[in-house]
Amino acid sequence: xxxxxxxxxxxxxxxxxxxxxxxxxxxxxxxxxxxxxxxxxxxxxxxxxxxxxxxxxxxxxxxxxxxxxxxxxxxxxxxxxxxxxxxxxxxxxxxxxxxxxxxxxxxxxxxxxxxxxxxxxxxxxxxxxxxxxxxxxxxxxxxxxxxxxxxxxxxxxxxxxxxxxxxxxxxxxxxxxxxxxxxxxxxxxxxxxxxxxxxxxxxxxxxxxxxxxxxxxxxxxxxxxxxxxxxxxxxxx
Amino acid sequence: xxxxxxxxxxxxxxxxxxxxxxxxxxxxxxxxxxxxxxxxxxxxxxxxxxxxxxxxxxxxxxxxxxxxxxxxxxxxxxxxxxxxxxxxxxxxxxxxxxxxxxxxxxxxxxxxxxxxxxxxxxxxxxxxxxxxxxxxxxxxxxxxxxxxxxxxxxxxxxxxxxxxxxxxxxxxxxxxxxxxxxxxxxxxxxxxxxxxxxxxxxxxxxxxxxxxxxxxxxxxxxxxxxxxxxxxxxxxx
DNA sequence: GTCATTTGTGACCGATTGGTCATTTGTCGT
DNA sequence: ACGACAAATGACCAATCGGTCACAAATGAC
Numbered sequence: 040x041x042x043x044x045x046x047x048x049x050x051x052x053x054x055x056x057x058x059x060x061x062x063x064x065x066x067x068x069x070x071x072x073x074x075x076x077x078x079x080x081x082x083x084x085x086x087x088x089x090x091x092x093x094x095x096x097x098x099x100x101x102x103x104x105x106x107x108x109x110x111x112x113x114x115x116x117x118x119x120x121x122x123x124x125x126x127x128x129x130x131x132x133x134x135x136x137x138x139x140x141x142x143x144x145x146x147x148x149x150x151x152x153x154x155x156x157x158x159x160x161x162x163x164x165x166x167x168x169x170x171x172x173x174x175x176x177x178x179x180x181x182x183x184x185x186x187x188x189x190x191x192x193x194x195x196x197x198x199x200x201x202x203x204x205x206x207x208x209x210x211x212x213x214x215x216x217x218x219x220x221x222x223x224x225x226x227x228x229x230x231x232x233x234x235x236x237x238x239x240x241x242x243x244x245x246x247x248x249x250x251x252x253x254x255x256x257x258x259x260x261x262x263x264x265x266x267x268x269x270x271x272x273x274x275x276x
Numbered sequence: 277x278x279x280x281x282x283x284x285x286x287x288x289x290x291x292x293x294x295x296x297x298x299x300x301x302x303x304x305x306x307x308x309x310x311x312x313x314x315x316x317x318x319x320x321x322x323x324x325x326x327x328x329x330x331x332x333x334x335x336x337x338x339x340x341x342x343x344x345x346x347x348x349x350x351x352x353x354x355x356x357x358x359x360x361x362x363x364x365x366x367x368x369x370x371x372x373x374x375x376x377x378x379x380x381x382x383x384x385x386x387x388x389x390x391x392x393x394x395x396x397x398x399x400x401x402x403x404x405x406x407x408x409x410x411x412x413x414x415x416x417x418x419x420x421x422x423x424x425x426x427x428x429x430x431x432x433x434x435x436x437x438x439x440x441x442x443x444x445x446x447x448x449x450x451x452x453x454x455x456x457x458x459x460x461x462x463x464x465x466x467x468x469x470x471x472x473x474x475x476x477x478x479x480x481x482x483x484x485x486x487x488x489x490x491x492x493x494x495x496x497x498x499x500x501x502x503x504x505x506x507x508x509x510x511x512x513x
Numbered sequence: 514g515t516c517a518t519t520t521g522t523g524a525c526c527g528a529t530t531g532g533t534c535a536t537t538t539g540t541c542g543t
Numbered sequence: 544a545c546g547a548c549a550a551a552t553g554a555c556c557a558a559t560c561g562g563t564c565a566c567a568a569a570t571g572a573c
Contacts, residue, residue: 515572
């Protein structure tokens, strides 16, 4: 479980008051609405990542030291809270600069892909992202489709174009992209993504240098891809 | 959603009786205990695969045309039913012959891996397997760990040994396996597995010839693996 | 300090949940 | 045809769920 929440959340532990009998007792704490809302979303992201989207609001509230009624002051329904969690976890974790990085022909494609997947893994390899994404996918949430489209238009297809250029093959504009060459880069994506699955869904402890592994993955694919692309472009299937 | 259940389940549609007023009315159906139990497990596999392990027993019962009380005649608790579903879905979907196939040096490793992953995909690429496995993983069920161990001992490590043999590198017995070379084959596994994720978790419609894709994946990895293995064996890291 | 504002509480609601059990009803041997 | 046994039902239970609301209690402006 990530500790990001505890690190970014300001230290607002409930004040303690001394009871007449001497026992410490936490008093009710009133936070500014905006701050409390932030806290709830962040805590909900951790909570739903761990317990699934069916986790109870009462238990979530307990991790915040409030009652579940308080949550409904900020969100009209649990579903609305979950949508906010989606936004919080997924929105703008995709760096628009990555699109430029992939097309930067001043460095070899191998280097670009290694740099990209290094940065990408850095962004999405945590329990919040990986697990909530899986929960959402299993639930059939449309967010999943939006994400897949993003990957295809911003990563897979550009990468196909770049590899064609590096191999001196026709451009995507002149020769339509084939399913087979798209699949080559989906394969690379799967290699990296599966690292995250093993770690955050299977709960395997990671072994080996992740940067090394990602670099190996990229090099392996680029070693085999020329054969695939030349065949795919030749037979167009 | 797979139709396997409907195909293997015998045609035992409830008998219809004519009511006095002329409307058709289904009568109560008494099945032999063993047969009903089989039906419940198979229906539960489909049901939980679609709705998740938190799906209600009442709804599951509805798909069988019985009441949820009947389920508890055969299973002491919902949890017990789920365990039975795990067994039904996962047990003996791993073909022990695969271990021999991987070590059959009468054919090149490329062919062996392609044949293996073709058969493997055939077995696990359905909604029951893929989705229930993900649900179980997210839940932290120990079955996941057992599965990963199986893959490692029966697939990853043997494959590493075979590739070393094909490249004329030291045997696993003489030079310990490294995390880096294991990761090479986890990468291949991830490529194939991610195909299933896209199809059954993301709900993407498949495009392209799956056999072709798997063959491309294997060839790509084997094209890049020699570099990885030689480096890993040389530096032992 | 005082008081209005607004944050948070706790009791409550109705629907849903897994699970139980006395009763009903199909099925099969005779 | 008929009884005995097993299979299935439906009413019921207690716990849990998301959500509401009247009220209590911090907080900040003055």
